[in-house]
Amino acid sequence: MATSTTPASGNQFLKHAGIEHPVICGAMYPCSNPELVAAASEAGGIGIVQPISLVYVHGHEFRAGLKYIRTLTKKPIGLNLLVEKSAKRYEDRLKVWLDIAIEEGVTFFVTALGNPSWVIEKVRPVGGIVYHDVTNLKWAERAVGYGVDGLVCVNNRAGGHLGPETPEKLLNDLKKFGLPLVCAGGVGSHKEFHEMMALGYQGVQLGTRFIASKECTAHEDYKNAILKATAADIVATDKISGVPVSIIKTPYIEGVGIHASPVAKWLLRHPNFKHYMRMFYTLRSIWQLKQSNQRGSSYKDYWQAGKSVDTIESVMTVKEIVQELTGS
Ligand SMILES: Cc1cc2nc3c(=O)[nH]c(=O)nc-3n(C[C@H](O)[C@H](O)[C@H](O)COP(=O)(O)O)c2cc1C
Structure with a gap:
């Protein structure tokens, strides 16, 4: 059965994002x-x-980075904002980035980790549109209460911060809200794309599949590790940010283990220390992940990837990936 992905099919997510194929x-x-x-x-x-990535990894001043992307495509792009309560300086920075993104014509936003109310108030x-x-x-109940337009449902197969639920359970639990649901996690090929769309998701959000693309500038060692890995090689570690993150089990990871120390866990939960601990973890992980991404196996390999590695077999162009996924 072909999956209809045209806006005419009534897919609300496609209308919200203003795009042709339901792929983030x-x-x-x-x-x-x-x-x-x-x-x-x-x-x-x-x-x-990802603004932190654009500015601090890829070295673009934020507005100049958006303008550069605009020279490569005139089609809609989105902005990710990690809205977790954090240091005031970080929150102020997010607000400036949001204002600039609006000025530069961005209308689709994917928020994560906290309360997106202030983003909704600003962009509506x-x-x-805020997912x-x-x-x-x-x-999900909290997010719907804040007034979001759609939900990105991060499941237990996702790369990056993963969730506890299967894609099926998430869909069943969240469809009652009547909002467009996008599946995040475990989609690496047309087979899973089609299965998720047939279940009732209006779109998919992929990470791992796009790392193994020609346009992604991640280190070749990282891309090769994704091609080589199977779902059994993906483990969740709380050592990077204090909450579970999916990574590829490499000899380095086997050596250092995947669990934060009991003291770190206690500090991460303690009301007086948790914000500082999270900030420490965030700053440390920003450094570690940047090094792994750019220096390959010569550094500690913290390679984030999800169970979609199972069906990722070659490095392709992004256009080929989208065509293969959607059968277009
Ligand atoms: C290397 C990596 C980094 C990620 N960083 C972020 C991030 O900064 N913000 C965010 O909202 N999601 C982040 N994610 C999650 C992805 O946007 C996406 O939801 C996820 O990768 C989907 O699962 P998949 O990898 O199985 O396709 C990250 C995922 C990966 C693999």
Whole structure:
């Protein structure tokens, strides 16, 4: 059965994003280089800018980075905002980035990790759309209460921060809200794309599949590790950010283990310390992931990837990936 992906099919997500194919190239720290974002949009899906990645990994001043992407595609792009309560300086920075993105014509936003109300308040008057990453019913209820336009349902096969639920359970639990649901996790080929669309998702958000693309500037060792890995090689570690993150089990990871120390776990839960601990983890992981992404096996290999590695067999162009996924 062919999956209809035209806006005429009544797919609300396609209308919200203003795109042709229901495929998001998810935001990825540190892998979202501007060429990858642009290529996903140019292929008829939508590429999501990860601002920390754009500025601190790929070295673009934020507005200049958006303008550069605009030279590569005129089609819609999105912006990812990790809205978790954090240091004031970071929150102020997010607000500036959001204002600039609106000025540069971005209208699709994918928020994660906290309360997206302030983003909704800011973008709604200018026709912006906010989808929020959720991992279970509890977080979805909160997001719906804040007034989001759609939910990105992060399942237990996802790369990056993964959730506890299967794609089927998430869909069953969240369809009652009547919002467009996008499946994030475990989609690496047409087979899973088609299965998720047939289940009732209106779109898919992929990360791992797009790392193994020609346009992604991640290190060759990282791409090869994705091609070589199977789902059994993907493990969840809380050592990077204090919450479970999917990574490829390499000899380095086997050596250092996948669990944060009991003291770190206690500090991460303690009301007085948790924000500092998270900030420490975030800053440390920003550095570690950047090094792994750019220096390959010569550094500690913290390679984030999801169970979609199972069906990823070659490095392709983003256009080929979108065509293969959607059968277009
Ligand atoms: C290397 C990597 C980095 C990621 N960084 C972010 C991020 O900064 N913000 C975010 O909202 N999601 C992030 N994600 C999640 C992706 O946007 C997407 O939801 C996820 O990769 C989907 O699962 P898949 O990898 O199985 O396709 C990341 C995923 C990966 C693999």
